[in-house]
Amino acid sequence: MQQINELSGILNQHFKWNKARIECFCGMQIGLIKARSINLTRIANAFPSKASPEARYRRMQRFVHDYPVNFDTVAWFMMTLFNFLAVPFYITLDRTNWQWGKLNINILVLAIAYKGVAIPIYWLLLNKKGNSNSRERIALLKRFIKQFGKDKIIAVLADREFIGATWFKWLKKEEINFHIRIKKDAKVPNSRGEMVQAHLLFRFLKIGEQRIIRDARTVTGVAVYLSALRLKDGKLLIIASSKFIEQPLEAYAKRWEIETLFSCLKERGFNLEDTRITQLLRLKRLLVVAVIAFAWAHRTGEWRHENVKPIRIKKTLERPEKSIFRYGLDWLQDKLLNSGDSLTSFYKALFQSIVFK
Numbered sequence: 001m002q003q004i005n006e007l008s009g010i011l012n013q014h015f016k017w018n019k020a021r022i023e024c025f026c027g028m029q030i031g032l033i034k035a036r037s038i039n040l041t042r043i044a045n046a047f048p049s050k051a052s053p054e055a056r057y058r059r060m061q062r063f064v065h066d067y068p069v070n071f072d073t074v075a076w077f078m079m080t081l082f083n084f085l086a087v088p089f090y091i092t093l094d095r096t097n098w099q100w101g102k103l104n105i106n107i108l109v110l111a112i113a114y115k116g117v118a119i120p121i122y123w124l125l126l127n128k129k130g131n132s133n134s135r136e137r138i139a140l141l142k143r144f145i146k147q148f149g150k151d152k153i154i155a156v157l158a159d160r161e162f163i164g165a166t167w168f169k170w171l172k173k174e175e176i177n178f179h180i181r182i183k184k185d186a187k188v189p190n191s192r193g194e195m196v197q198a199h200l201l202f203r204f205l206k207i208g209e210q211r212i213i214r215d216a217r218t219v220t221g222v223a224v225y226l227s228a229l230r231l232k233d234g235k236l237l238i239i240a241s242s243k244f245i246e247q248p249l250e251a252y253a254k255r256w257e258i259e260t261l262f263s264c265l266k267e268r269g270f271n272l273e274d275t276r277i278t279q280l281l282r283l284k285r286l287l288v289v290a291v292i293a294f295a296w297a298h299r300t301g302e303w304r305h306e307n308v309k310p311i312r313i314k315k316t317l318e319r320p321e322k323s324i325f326r327y328g329l330d331w332l333q334d335k336l337l338n339s340g341d342s343l344t345s346f347y348k349a350l351f352q353s354i355v356f357k
């Protein structure tokens with residue numbers, strides 16, 4: 001119980017939940033870090049409590065099934081923990097999905113690019129399989145803007161799924177910049193005004209070469225600026241940008257950070273696909289546990305890398321031995337499993353900057 005009391009004493013300064021709810025939430029956080037699986041049965045076995053595993057499991061069920069969660073409060077926590085309120089940032093949108101039996105779990109995520117990984121802020125459970133639509137994307141971005149405004153958004157980054165006239169026009173109307181990949185067969189005008197497939201504008205590029213077209217072309221009826229890079233496998237990466245900039249491909253490259261996030265939530269961290277929860281609202285609540293555990297581990301890794309011991313660089317590969325997230329997750333798991341030391345001072349150092357509206 002000491003582990004729960006220490007963490008709940010810090011976090012409840014910001015969430016303002018009742019004692020039972022914050023203690024259950026913190027127990028689930030600690031259990032998730034220890035078990036590295038979002039499966040409630042496994043978390044129950046690692047949940048620090050004198051109650052039986054069955055009682056712990058029922059308690060977590062009540063949290064997921066019944067407790068209301070203010071997702072705007074969660075978003076404020078994440079924005080403040082990573083200091084996004086003070087700096088410009090890129091928003092990246094993408095989906096992660098998997099199947100449980102015949103059921104498709106399909107989650108649209110709005111995240112912020114940050115040091116090689118994306119930090120999740122809002123997510124929408126889609127009651128369908130396949131791509132999101134413009135209405136769903138706009139709703140998610142509107143919710144973000146309502147809370148945090150749009151002045152600090154450098155641009156929205158997204159893959160080929162995120163195209164369409166309604167979506168592009170809305171971003172343009174809201175004066176939100178974007179760099180979005182388009183399909184190679186998207187119809188665009190060439191220099192003579194003839195409609196051709198987009199890849200034909202860049203057909204002479206060699207591997208590693210890139211080209212930026214300096215005049216606007218229309219995609220789905222919206223004026224954009226096109227750029228492309230020939231990838232190592234010979235395919236073309238073609239980007240539509242709302243405004244002309246000198247390095248659109250470098251900006252778009254930050255989109256890949258959301259793929260790293262999904263990997264952290266899944267196989268490299270918490271095995272999100274282990275959940276057997278399929279009811280959408282319940283799964284959305286459960287994701288709060290995984291998202292904040294991810295943030296806790298990542299900030300821990302940052303703190304240790306910057307203040308305690310830098311991550312070792314592998315000389316042969318000239319890259320870090322492990323990611324910031326894994327560095328923090330490994331340390332937290334070890335402390336929670338093997339140390340009887342108090343972590344209160346560490347929590348205070350980690351969370352001291354968080355102040356809510």
